Amino acid sequence: MDLGLKDKAVLVMASSAGIGKGIATEFAREGAGVMLFGRSEVRLKQAQKDIASATGIEPAYTVGDMTHGDDIRNAVANTKARFGSIYALVNNTGGPPAGVFDDFDDEIWQNAFELTLLSFIRSIREVLPIMKQAGRGRILNLTSSSTRQVIDNLILSNTFRMGVVGLTKSLAREHGSAGILINVVGPGKIETERIRQIDTTRAINTGVSIEELKQAAVKEIPLARYGEPEELARLAIFLCSEANTYISGQTILVDGGFVRSY
Numbered sequence: 001m002d003l004g005l006k007d008k009a010v011l012v013m014a015s016s017a018g019i020g021k022g023i024a025t026e027f028a029r030e031g032a033g034v035m036l037f038g039r040s041e042v043r044l045k046q047a048q049k050d051i052a053s054a055t056g057i058e059p060a061y062t063v064g065d066m067t068h069g070d071d072i073r074n075a076v077a078n079t080k081a082r083f084g085s086i087y088a089l090v091n092n093t094g095g096p097p098a099g100v101f102d103d104f105d106d107e108i109w110q111n112a113f114e115l116t117l118l119s120f121i122r123s124i125r126e127v128l129p130i131m132k133q134a135g136r137g138r139i140l141n142l143t144s145s146s147t148r149q150v151i152d153n154l155i156l157s158n159t160f161r162m163g164v165v166g167l168t169k170s171l172a173r174e175h176g177s178a179g180i181l182i183n184v185v186g187p188g189k190i191e192t193e194r195i196r197q198i199d200t201t202r203a204i205n206t207g208v209s210i211e212e213l214k215q216a217a218v219k220e221i222p223l224a225r226y227g228e229p230e231e232l233a234r235l236a237i238f239l240c241s242e243a244n245t246y247i248s249g250q251t252i253l254v255d256g257g258f259v260r261s262y
Contacts, residue, residue: 004242006031009083011075013066013123014092016043018192019142022229023090023236024059025051030237032088034059035079037066066093066119067111076126088138088240089127091120091164095144095194096156098201104156116160121167124182128175136179138240141168145188147251149259153202161186165251172249181248183239188255189217189226222257 005027012024016038027034028051036051036059038044044061052058062078064071079086096112097104104112120141131137143161144151150158168184175182189195199217203210218224232254238244239252253259 001243003030003237005237005240008032008087009035009079009085010088010090010240011035011037011079011086011123011127012090012092013037013075013119014094015090016040016047016061018194019187019190019229019232020090020092021047021051022233023092025054026230026233026237027088027240028052028055028057028059030241031057033083035075035082036061037064037075039063039065067114069122072119072122073126076123076130080130085134086127086130087134087136088140089123090140090142090236090240091123092142093119095154095198096160098153098198099155100153101155109156112156112160116157117163117167120164124167124171128180131180132175132178137181138244139168139171139180139182140236140240141182141184142236143184143186143251145186145253145255145259147184147186148253148261153205154198168251169249176248181239181244183248184251185232185236185239186251186253186255187227187232188253188258189221190232190254191226191228195226220258221255225256227254227256 010027010032012020014020015024015036024034036044041063060082062075064075141164143164146158147161147165168182172182199210199213203213
């Protein structure tokens, strides 16, 4: 299948490692022009090197923080300046702290909002005029399987990830006539630093080893393993490609069959 991504400009947020890096790699493999974005220049340079080695195409990068509006505007401006336009935006960010309702005050709630929801709003606000002018575009928002089934001890994520779903549904209706398709992908247990952090916290709280905790988690996944970033990335690039012409406003999980809800 020709995904029509060759020479398309793509901005992938939080892409120095994990799922974001996996998605950026697959875009490069398809010949897209990729802009990486992350807080650590050291990690971005390593990701740039790794992706170039794997695909033969070296991505560009912009250093910045998803909670800083000026950094997001800079990333969008750099992408447009480098590639002439922006065809696709992949919104991605690290998750807020684990914990239950009584653990968090207003400041932590505000920080989680800015990280998990407002950052997506800001980046979409910046790219929409570019996509409207081009008469086409693709936006993908990465959330969590918690959009279908809440995850215990992750109340901040459970709350704001659903905000992203509402945002996506609304924007799909508002901007579909402009040729802009926008969707959500919700990762389940994908082998990333975020999952390792969550597993570590749970292991400490429950008094079991990380390995025992992971074995118990895998028993609840029909495919009997955690997923890999590239497995989610293949879906992501399809949804952002020209091969996708009619899927918009949808939330699709990549969870190995874990979530039981319809």
